[in-house]
Amino acid sequence: MGVLPSFLLKRLTAPEFDVAGVVVDANGTGFKEGDEVFGWIPIFQNISTGQGALSQYTRVAAADIVLRPKNVTPTEAAGFSIAGLAAYQALLEFGKIEAGQSVFINGGSTAVGSFAIQIAKAKGAHVAASASAKNEQYVRGLGADTFVDYTKAPLHEQLVAANVTPKYDVFFETAGLMDPALFVHSAAYLAPKGIFLSVGPQGSGVASFAWNVLLRPSFLGGVKRKWKLIQVKSSQEDLKGFAKLVEEGKIRPVVDSVYAFEDAPKAYERLGTSRATGKVVVKVDPTVA
Ligand SMILES: NC(=O)c1ccc[n+]([C@@H]2O[C@H](COP(=O)([O-])OP(=O)(O)OC[C@H]3O[C@@H](n4cnc5c(N)ncnc54)[C@H](OP(=O)(O)O)[C@@H]3O)[C@@H](O)[C@H]2O)c1
Incomplete structure (x- = not known):
């Protein structure tokens, strides 16, 4: 609507x-x-x-x-379907997550993020996720190993200060943030070969977002990390893969x-x-x- x-x-x-x-x-x-x-x-x-x-x-x-x-x-x-497939396709097709890797889900209490936490855990990844403090138990209940309250201080500042080791292999932005800060500072917490996935920025500020994330070359201070927009697509195979995880009790x-x-x-x-x-x-x- x-x-x-x-x-x-x-x-x-x-x-x-x-x-x-x-x-x-x-x-x-x-x-x-x-x-x-x-x-x-x-x-x-x-x-x-x-x-x-x-x-x-x-x-x-x-x-x-x-x-x-x-x-x-x-x-x-x-x-x-849409939130589940978006999470499934993002993490498996683009993130190519593997057991033992480390994933950050920004927006662990969004519908996409809730499924993403569970899919990443089902694949054996270590999962960190953000939400506001009132949703900590919800996000941990889905399987998140580490929780960050994004309302305490700007999330990128918290992640830079945390000196994340090892750095995340996949950073999945599921809240639809227009602010490019999480990507702009990601070299501090995303592995050099890692990938920053986004459900797509929502709201105002398109010009700043486009410049900082999509256009700015690294010699002008652009970020040396991969950024990819997720667009959920029709795939019965993926829908079956998602349903199988539900059947196995790995996604609730x-x-x-x-x-x-x-x-x-x-x-x-x-x-x-x-x-x-x-x-x-x-x-x-x-x-x-
Ligand atoms: N590209 C695609 O194919 C695709 C597919 C599906 C959805 N989407 C997009 O994905 C986004 C999420 O959709 P959804 O339906 O899953 O969301 P949603 O359920 O409407 O999101 C609500 C949740 O967002 C959290 N939240 C709000 N601001 C946040 C922030 N700054 N940081 C972290 N968490 C925040 C809230 O948690 P707190 O109360 O704890 O703040 C709340 O639990 C939307 O932008 C949607 O358009 C894209």
Whole structure:
């Protein structure tokens, strides 16, 4: 809601992308009617077809859904896909994390960060994560070995002062920060061959961000570290990989709050606070678990 200017939406478009539900028409795919699934509707499909998650029936590409693991309810699985895939693809495809490596998750209580902590732990990495003090137990409960309260002092200053040894192999920025400081100072805490991954800066300050992160060459003081923007992409293989970790109990659902369909605007209000820990879910069918 509000991500795209309305003139780009050529017709009535049902909002939202993440879904959990039951197949009612498998349309000749490998699924069958009655299969309980979760998945997502990529944003360009949402725009071009008008199909969205916040509706009783929707049309989803077979490649973007998988069978829902039996150990999670539809409500718990509903918010898995975009945040889960973003974390999965960032850490495995771009971060190429391995057992014994060290990873920092900035925004350990965001939905993306909550999944990222669990995926990194499942792969045997040492995980440090940030959030505000009230979320320390939540972040540690997901598996973070080290916690940093980003509200105490600017996080980059805390990390520089900590003299991190060994330096992080992967730094994953999941809060959507526009301030480039974490990257600009990263040589102090990110290994020379490490990578700084970002879900994408949100908010104002684009020019400073672009100059400091994307454009500034190292001879003009630019940072000698790799920076990569994550853009979640459609991949049934990755969705299956994520679901397998759920099935094995290595990823647990992170549901911040659940709203009735009639209260969907309240769900947006909750998201808008930027204080949710995990996913905000709307139940279209009130009888579902
Ligand atoms: N590129 C992609 O493919 C992709 C995919 C999915 C999401 N995203 C982006 O990822 C970002 C996170 O989305 P989300 O839905 O996971 O977030 P979210 O759940 O809305 O984030 C809320 C959380 O952010 C934490 N937070 C707020 N400011 C912070 C800061 N400065 N440092 C650390 N933590 C902070 C809050 O923790 P405290 O209360 O403790 O501060 C709160 O728990 C968004 O910008 C979203 O657009 C990108």
